[in-house]
C-alpha cells in the first residue's frame with residue numbers, strides 16, 4: 001500500500017521559532033533606527049516568508065508597503081535579517097512539546113515526512129541541522145524553493161511528491177490559514193495546531209481537526225487517514 005505522507009509546516013508548528021525570528025527582525029530594523037517589537041507582535045507577522053515579515057514590520061512602524069521609502073528600507077533590512085538569523089538560527093527556538101515523539105512514531109510506522117514552509121529553504125535546513133533533525137525529513141521545501149508558495153497548493157503537492165508520497169494518502173499539519181488554504185486547495189486533509197503563530201484562532205481556519213497539544217495528534221491523525 002502507498003505509504004502515508006505527513007507534511008508539516010515549520011514556524012509555529014514544528015518549532016517555536018518566535019524568539020530567534022524576533023531577534024533577527026529587531027536586529028535588522030534596529031540598524032535602521034526602529035524600536036524593537038515585542039515577541040507576541042512578531043509572531044503575528046510570521047507566515048508569509050522573510051520578505052513579507054520585514055514588509056509587515058515596516059508597516060507596523062507606519063510605512064505604507066508600496067512607498068518608495070519602505071521598498072528601500074526592505075532592500076537594506078532583508079539581507080541583514082537573513083545574515084543575522086542564519087548566524088543565530090537556534091538560540092531561543094524550541095521544538096513544541098511532544099513533537100519529537102510524533103516524528104519518531106511516524107518514522108517507525110514507515111510514514112514519509114515532509115516540510116512545506118514559507119521560511120527560506122537555507123534557514124529551514126540550517127535550523128534542522130542545529131536541532132539534529134536533518135535525517136527526519138524526506139523533503140524540505142522552503143518559501144523560495146518554487147516559483148509559488150503556500151497558500152498555493154502546488155507548494156504542498158510538490159512537497160508530497162518529493163517526499164515520495166501520494167496526495168491521496170497525505171495529511172498536512174499547520175498553524176495558519178495559509179497552511180489550511182493550501183491543503184484544502186490540494187484536496188489534502190489538514191490538522192491545525194492551536195499553539196502556533198496566528199492572529200486568528202485555529203478553530204476559525206476550517207481545518208479537519210484542531211489540536212491543542214501533540215499528545216492529541218495520533219487520535220486526530222488516525223481519524224483523518226483511516
Ligand SMILES: O=C(O)COP(=O)(O)O
Nearest residue numbers: 010011047048049117118
Ligand atoms: O517564515 C515564515 O514566514 C513562515 O514559515 P512557516 O510557513 O514555516 O510558518
Ligand SMILES: [Mg+2]
Nearest residue numbers: 009011012175
Ligand atoms: Mg507556520
